[in-house]
Amino acid sequence: MNILIINASPRRDGCVSQMLGLVRKEGEARGAEVTVVRVADLQVRSCIGCMQCRSRQECVLPYDDARKVLAMINEADAVIVGTPCYWGNIPGSLKVLFDRIVYGMMGESRRGMPLPLHKGKRAAFIATCSTPWPFNILFRQSRGAVKALREIFKWSGFKIVATVEKGGTKSRPSLTGGDCHACRKIVERLMK
Numbered sequence: 001m002n003i004l005i006i007n008a009s010p011r012r013d014g015c016v017s018q019m020l021g022l023v024r025k026e027g028e029a030r031g032a033e034v035t036v037v038r039v040a041d042l043q044v045r046s047c048i049g050c051m052q053c054r055s056r057q058e059c060v061l062p063y064d065d066a067r068k069v070l071a072m073i074n075e076a077d078a079v080i081v082g083t084p085c086y087w088g089n090i091p092g093s094l095k096v097l098f099d100r101i102v103y104g105m106m107g108e109s110r111r112g113m114p115l116p117l118h119k120g121k122r123a124a125f126i127a128t129c130s131t132p133w134p135f136n137i138l139f140r141q142s143r144g145a146v147k148a149l150r151e152i153f154k155w156s157g158f159k160i161v162a163t164v165e166k167g168g169t170k171s172r173p174s175l176t177g178g179d180c181h182a183c184r185k186i187v188e189r190l191m192k
């Protein structure tokens with residue numbers, strides 16, 4: 001099985017990176033081929049909204065890392081996105097990446113209805129934020145980031161098999177036993 005991990009945290013040793021590190025280890029231990037992409041390492045221009053990708057099936061902008069990531073998503077059987085919550089949402093850099101590859105994630109019928117292009121694949125999300133539990137859920141902080149990812153992956157045809165939200169990262173920046181267990185569970189569900 002080919003698993004792609006997309007890490008949207010710019011912090012190499014932050015919570016998201018630690019959790020994705022566990023996911024990677026677990027996936028490899030179970031025999032998966034795991035590829036990791038750090039969004040902070042990518043060069044991706046913003047979408048210019050021309051909509052030409054809808055008819056051309058490719059972006060008019062010069063080749064950059066957005067297309068590289070789309071090729072990786074096409075190759076993957078499962079995708080795990082780990083993201084910090086910024087302003088109750090995903091970081092802008094991650095949003096820009098998915099804006100640029102919309103044509104390769106979700107097609108459109110003549111009437112403008114969505115056509116999912118990744119049916120049969122699985123996805124899982126990890127989101128962290130400083131707002132402590134249960135307010136990270138109630139005030140839609142990490143929950144807001146997960147909701148944004150659901151929107152992208154649902155319309156792209158992925159089955160979302162697991163989500164993990166870790167609140168209160170300011171007062172508890174290190175991973176608990178429960179966090180580690182949740183990361184292992186994600187891989188179990190993705191590889192079922």
Ligand SMILES: Cc1cc2nc3c(=O)[nH]c(=O)nc-3n(C[C@H](O)[C@H](O)[C@H](O)COP(=O)(O)O)c2cc1C
Pocket residue numbers: 009010011013014015016017083084085086087088089128129130131141142169170
């Ligand atoms: C620009 C920015 C915006 C943020 N916005 C929120 C927010 O809306 N809600 C929240 O609870 N935490 C917010 N945070 C805190 C991060 O979500 C939190 O520190 C997270 O755990 C970082 O994960 P990382 O260390 O893995 O990168 C924000 C942090 C930054 C840098």
